[in-house]
Amino acid sequence: MKLSKHPVVRRIEDEVGRTLGDFGFELVQIKFGGGGRSRTLTILMDSPEGVSAQDCHDMTRRLSMLLDVLDPIPGSYTLVVSSPGLDRPLTRDGDFERFAGERAAIRHTPAGGQRRTIDGVLRGIHDQAAVLATAEGDVEVPLDEIEEAHLIYDWDKDRAN
Secondary structure, eight states, X not given: OOOOOOHHHHHHHHHHHHHHHHTTOEEEEEEEEOOGGGOEEEEEEEOTTOOOHHHHHHHHHHHHHHHHHHOOSSSOOEEEEEOOOTTOBOOSTTHHHHTTXXXXXXXXXXXXXXXEEEEEEEEEEETTEXXXXXXXXXXXXXXXXXXXXXXXXXXXXXXXX
């Protein structure tokens, strides 16, 4: 996937991922943005058992201590630690296999084409491309063209259960 990462994210990603892993969590995504006093570092984490508000609170304290030591951001910023939510970002190539059978949206720019978003049911990866089942049939999106992807929560499926 061609996800561009802010230099701050590249600098802390390994340590944050390792720290989360030590406590049984998976690093889903780190985002850094904003300007001036409204700069925000957002860390999304997950686990097979899910993520509670208490988990987020505890990991905020732990990650805050780690970030104080690493000191990757001069000045003040807001740290947000959260679950990925119902529209979980797909940030690694393996996520397309892991969440096969789930609805997803993929934003990509084909070589020489215009940016577009496709949604459908993930079928996994085939020949370095994410495969989505759509109403028009299977669509393959080369992994190196993907700019952003996320799950789409199926509210109708949830109501049926």
